[in-house]
Amino acid sequence: MAAARAEMVRLSADAGKPIYKPFFDYMRRSLLDMENRYLFSDLIEYLFPGGFALYDVDSIAFDKESREPVAAFELKRKSWRVAQRAWENGMIEVNGYQFLRLKRLSRRFSVPLFYFIWAGEKFAVFKVDDVWADLERKYEGTSAEDLYAVIPLESVQVAEDFTELRRIMEGVLGR
Structure with missing residues (x-):
């Protein structure tokens, strides 16, 4: 993992912010999306224990x-x-x-x-x-x-x- 991170940092330094910034912005949005889905699922379970199962269309x-x-x-x-x-x-x-x-x-x-x-x-x-x-x-x-x-x-x-x-x-x- 450290070697991959070091390589990414080295490439980013050569290519500049336009290369790595969109990647990290996307990863932040993806993590927030996962957290929102988890929290919503947890909320529905809290409000209606055992009443619903949540699924998504991708x-x-x-x-x-x-x-x-x-x-x-x-x-x-x-x-x-x-x-x-x-x-x-x-x-x-x-x-x-x-x-x-x-x-x-x-x-x-x-x-x-x-x-x-x-x-x-x-x-x-x-x-x-x-x-x-x-x-x-x-x-x-x-x-x-x-x-x-x-x-x-x-x-x-x-x-x-x-x-x-x-x-x-x-x-x-x-x-």
Whole structure:
């Protein structure tokens, strides 16, 4: 950690404040955002003990011209090591409970809700309402044990480079 910090300081000294200041401003905002979410969650639990569970949708894309929302996203980043076995078997695995919650939420949204999964150098994008998943309890006895939504890769759009990803996202975002 100290070596990384020393390298950052050395690079910052060479590049100047325009390089490192935006990074630290972003990190402060990110930490404040995490704290606000925690405090709000804690407040809801205090006001209504055991009454609610809070979840988030990670990103919502708005058209700059019309200012209308065009798509909402649940973002997942997985190492290729974690995703590889399922992917090679023609499947993608996401948390089953979250998948079910997002299906319910998607039915109430007037904006389409997508999963955006980044696994190594591959991307998978799918509209939550458009896919069917088998729910399976997996990885018993490990820290990864949970209910998984197992989704066939053939039901999702897959990109292995940014050119393919741009084509997929153009369709998703209506461009």
